[in-house]
Amino acid sequence: MLELSGINKQVGADLHINNVSLSMERGSLNILLGPTLSGKTSLMRILAGLDRPTSGDMKLDGKSVVGVPVRRRNVAMVYQQFINYPGLTVYENIASPLRLAGMDKQAIDKKVREAADLLKLTNYLERTPLNLSGGQQQRTAIARALVKDAELVLLDEPLANLDYKLREELRVELPRIFSQSGAILVYATTEPYEALMLGGQTATLCEGRVTQFGATIDVYKQPNDITTAQIFSDPPLNTATVTKTDAILMYGDYQLGSVSRDLPNDTYTVAVRPHHVSLSPSERYSVKLNAVVSTSEISGSETFIHVTTEQNRWVLLTHGVNRVNTGDTIDLYLDPSRFYLFNSAGALVRSPAINSEAA
Amino acid sequence: MNKPFNNKAWFFVLPVFVLVAISAIIPLMTVVNYSVQDTFGNNVFYWAGTEWFKEVLHSSRFHDALGRNLLFSAIILAIEIPLGICIALTLPKKGFWVPVCLILMALPLLIPWNVVGTIWQVFGRADIGLLGNTLMRLGMDYNYATNVFDAWATIVVMDVWHWTSLVVLLCYAGLVSIPEAYYQAARIDGASKWKVFKYIQLPKIKRVLLIAVLLRFMDSFMIYTEPFVLTGGGPGNSTTFLSIDLVKTAIGQFDLGPAAAMSLIYFLIVLLLSWVFYTVMENYGAEKQDPRVEQD
Numbered sequence: 001m002l003e004l005s006g007i008n009k010q011v012g013a014d015l016h017i018n019n020v021s022l023s024m025e026r027g028s029l030n031i032l033l034g035p036t037l038s039g040k041t042s043l044m045r046i047l048a049g050l051d052r053p054t055s056g057d058m059k060l061d062g063k064s065v066v067g068v069p070v071r072r073r074n075v076a077m078v079y080q081q082f083i084n085y086p087g088l089t090v091y092e093n094i095a096s097p098l099r100l101a102g103m104d105k106q107a108i109d110k111k112v113r114e115a116a117d118l119l120k121l122t123n124y125l126e127r128t129p130l131n132l133s134g135g136q137q138q139r140t141a142i143a144r145a146l147v148k149d150a151e152l153v154l155l156d157e158p159l160a161n162l163d164y165k166l167r168e169e170l171r172v173e174l175p176r177i178f179s180q181s182g183a184i185l186v187y188a189t190t191e192p193y194e195a196l197m198l199g200g201q202t203a204t205l206c207e208g209r210v211t212q213f214g215a216t217i218d219v220y221k222q223p224n225d226i227t228t229a230q231i232f233s234d235p236p237l238n239t240a241t242v243t244k245t246d247a248i249l250m251y252g253d254y255q256l257g258s259v260s261r262d263l264p265n266d267t268y269t270v271a272v273r274p275h276h277v278s279l280s281p282s283e284r285y286s287v288k289l290n291a292v293v294s295t296s297e298i299s300g301s302e303t304f305i306h307v308t309t310e311q312n313r314w315v316l317l318t319h320g321v322n323r324v325n326t327g328d329t330i331d332l333y334l335d336p337s338r339f340y341l342f343n344s345a346g347a348l349v350r351s352p353a354i355n356s357e358a359a
Numbered sequence: 360m361n362k363p364f365n366n367k368a369w370f371f372v373l374p375v376f377v378l379v380a381i382s383a384i385i386p387l388m389t390v391v392n393y394s395v396q397d398t399f400g401n402n403v404f405y406w407a408g409t410e411w412f413k414e415v416l417h418s419s420r421f422h423d424a425l426g427r428n429l430l431f432s433a434i435i436l437a438i439e440i441p442l443g444i445c446i447a448l449t450l451p452k453k454g455f456w457v458p459v460c461l462i463l464m465a466l467p468l469l470i471p472w473n474v475v476g477t478i479w480q481v482f483g484r485a486d487i488g489l490l491g492n493t494l495m496r497l498g499m500d501y502n503y504a505t506n507v508f509d510a511w512a513t514i515v516v517m518d519v520w521h522w523t524s525l526v527v528l529l530c531y532a533g534l535v536s537i538p539e540a541y542y543q544a545a546r547i548d549g550a551s552k553w554k555v556f557k558y559i560q561l562p563k564i565k566r567v568l569l570i571a572v573l574l575r576f577m578d579s580f581m582i583y584t585e586p587f588v589l590t591g592g593g594p595g596n597s598t599t600f601l602s603i604d605l606v607k608t609a610i611g612q613f614d615l616g617p618a619a620a621m622s623l624i625y626f627l628i629v630l631l632l633s634w635v636f637y638t639v640m641e642n643y644g645a646e647k648q649d650p651r652v653e654q655d
Contacts, residue, residue, distance in 0.1 A: 071549035083544045087562030
């Protein structure tokens with residue numbers, strides 16, 4: 001088990017990592033989710049031992065590893081860029097960590113061929129990385145990490161530079177490939193979808209802080225605060241600042257629904273996921289808003305409609321191809337049971353009921 | 360493919376063609392013209408055919424000079440390439456000292472050949488030169504004008520001083536373009552400095568290194584000014600390289616025919632050896648590029 005407690009990393013005047021505490025089990029998949037510059041890579045560098053934290057402790061199975069040099073740790077890392085030894089063949093690349101460990105020739109050969117087989121590289125073993133496609137180069141890097149049998153495997157946006165098809169393919173394979181190794185897997189990504197598809201546990205990062213850490217689906221469904229909810233939503237959450245009087249939430253002239261009278265009268269933020277806005281009324285989608293279309297993007301079977309409502313920019317994700325024109329005024333319908341409600345400090349007050357389908 | 364045909368394109372190529380014709384093709388053809396004829400002046404020419412070529416290729420004077428050239432280029436490459444790589448590796452990658460180091464490195468490159476020759480000629484003199492005088496006081500019998508080894512050593516040191524910077528700058532450019540992640544990955548793998556050099560840095564600077572080797576080979580093979588300024592090709596003929604011999608033949612003895620034949624052979628040797636270097640380095644350790652694979 002890997003435990004981080006109160007990790008800080010200061011570079012000059014900037015705090016790159018701010019009081020991070022996490023604990024990760026062996027064999028678990030841990031996702032670091034956050035936008036660019038949120039501290040994912042900084043945290044990974046500390047986990048790898050490339051950087052020393054300014055303060056805080058990091059324990060592996062109860063023993064502190066702060067200050068243990070990288071080469072004495074059993075860590076493997078895969079990067080966003082495809083990093084392989086440029087002059088060596090795929091075979092030699094995969095074998096390189098084993099050769100450094102001083103393993104005997106036959107054992108190396110066996111492991112290299114197993115890994116190559118698992119990563120579909122068997123036909124390319126004699127090529128050098130430059131003569132491989134991007135996907136194959138990244139597979140080679142992954143195979144190198146795999147044969148090392150590391151205790152900690154760090155994947156820093158490993159799929160970001162791959163095209164869509166390869167990304168889908170490898171995303172499914174990656175957790176499976178490493179699942180037998182019993183390694184602690186840490187996976188950094190900027191994409192909420194990727195986190196959801198991978199499952200496991202997610203830590204959302206914002207400006208070097210971990211805003212929430214828990215089972216991925218829980219973090220998605222029950223974000224502690226609005227920052228976490230924003231990180232874990234792409235396209236961004238639609239927000240509206242509302243005032244509560246009695247039990248009614250008022251958004252400009254609109255009544256957005258009712259809440260318990262127990263909540264103090266204050267301003268709140270209502271957040272709605274883009275796919276929880278409908279263009280037609282129904283029993284559930286009962287709250288009506290007017291909006292002006294600014295742009296629409298059609299992506300296959302879905303349409304993203306960007307609208308302005310009460311000076312707020314919202315994004316709607318609708319099924320099918322919707323023909324709307326810029327400048328059109330359209331009616332939006334909201335389902336009050338799917339509102340996230342955050343208080344003025346940003347903390348979650350109410351989330352959609354867990355069992356409501358597709359929260 | 361259906362390319363539109365447009366004669367305007369020739370118009371754009373024309374200036375380059377004219378420039379190349381004036382700078383290379385016409386002078387080269389003049390030399391070819393001389394190499395197959397004999398003349399005694401007064402613009403009277405006699406057809407000589409391949410006679411001059413045969414004469415040059417069979418002359419021991421040419422063989423000796425060629426041998427000197429080959430030895431000199433070998434020494435220069437053996438010193439400047441490894442030294443250049445070593446210096447490039449030790450240069451800082453970022454910070455205040457980068458421009459300082461780069462400018463210091465580039466300074467020798469700005470000095471003309473004959474000035475370099477003169478500097479070292481004076482520097483090495485036993486009576487007034489700092490180097491020559493110091494060596495004499497240390498009890499070393501250093502004299503480039505009479506001792507063959509001293510003359511060679513001086514020219515080699517001169518060239519190393521003058522041109523190692525070029526190798527350094529080229530290698531440095533190659534080294535700074537290696538992403539930091541490669542070094543990180545190597546650290547995680549626990550690779551030693553030597554392994555990082557062998558498996559990451561060297562393959563990554565291979566292409567610029569090829570250019571450095573080619574440039575230094577061609578340039579050292581055409582060495583002229585330094586030995587000319589230092590000893591004029593002496594002592595004896597010990598530093599008479601092909602270029603010096605060529606000038607002696609053409610201008611000293613006014614044997615235009617043999618000189619022209621010699622310069623053509625000289626040119627072909629440089630071309631051939633450069634091609635050999637290029638092919639060997641390009642193919643060394645690299646497999647055939649697979650055209651089916653996209654490069655990214």
